[in-house]
Every structure is written in structure tokens, then in C-alpha cells.
Amino acid sequence: MDNRQFNTEPLWKMFMFIVNIFIAGVLLLFGYFVLEKPIQDYINQPSYSAEQLEEMTRNRAIQRSKERSENWDLVEKGIHLKTGLKADPNLQIVIGACTSCHSAKLITQNRATRSGWKNMIVWMQKTQGLGDLGYNEPIILDYLAKHYSPKEVGRRASLDPEAIEWYILNLDQ
């Protein structure tokens, strides 16, 4: 009977206080797990002096230009690796004139006669902003006609009737 007079409010408040602390603790723990890595990374990020940064930038630039100059004229099996164009003494003229707007693939995927290539160049000059090629034009046309002429494509060995093994189609089976 005495219990009914007992004031439970302080107990209740205490209980809620503990619950709140518990929730806050869980949130903190959660935040810690989520943020620990970014915070650690931020604290431990390497710091370089201006001179070190400059040197690193310079070394990277040297490294890159070395890679470029080692690879820019590599030729394998008659193919210039960088562009996929056929190797040729005049290749660099073609690269200089023909690869600034689009990939050399447009060339390697095409076949045409000398006049066909001339037409394509005229078309690009009329509609795509290709400039006058000057005295490089005949050099480029020679290159294109030599390496990317229609004859190069789909050429197969001519048939040798003697070599053909004829057989009789058996329809009974």
C-alpha cells in the first residue's frame, strides 16, 4: 500500500537519462566507425614541401615525356604502333596532316584509289575545315594509294582448277 504513495518520477527521469546516454553512446560509436578512416586519412596525409612537390611534378613530366619519346615512332611488323598506320618514310607527313582532327583509324578502315583519296581530301576541305595540304598533298596521296588502295583488300589466291578436289554430292544418305 505504501508503494502507491511512492513518487516514481525521479526514478523515471533517471531511467530516461540512462537511456539517452546509451543512445548517445551508440550514435557516437557509430559515428566513430563511419568517420574514423576519413579522419585518420586526413590527419595522416603526407605533407610535402613546395620544393618536394615541384620535384615530383618535374619527375612525372620527365617520366611521361620519356615514355612518349620511346614509343612515338615504334614500328612493329610494318605497322606504326601509335597510329596503326603502315610504316613508310613519309609516314610522319601523313600523321602530321591527317591525325589532328580524327583518329588514324578513319584512314586504316578505308580503301580507295588515288583519285578516291583525293576526293575524300577535297570533301574534307570543302565541308570539314581541312586546309590546303600544299606540296605535301602528292606525298600524302602517294602514301594513301600505296598502302590503302582497294587492291589490298580481300585479295585471295586465284583458283587453281587442278587443285580442286571434286566430289559427288550423295543425296541418298
Ligand code: HEC
Ligand atoms: C580539319 C580536320 C581534319 C583533318 C586535318 C583531316 N580530316 Fe579527315 N575528316 C575530318 C572530319 C570532320 C571527318 C568526318 C568524321 C566523321 O564522320 O566522324 C573526316 C573523315 C575522314 C575520313 C572518312 C571519310 C568517309 O567517307 O567516311 C577519312 C578516310 C579521312 N577523314 C581521312 C583523312 C586524311 C587522309 C587526312 C589527311 C590528309 C585527313 N582526313 C585530315 C576532318 C579532318
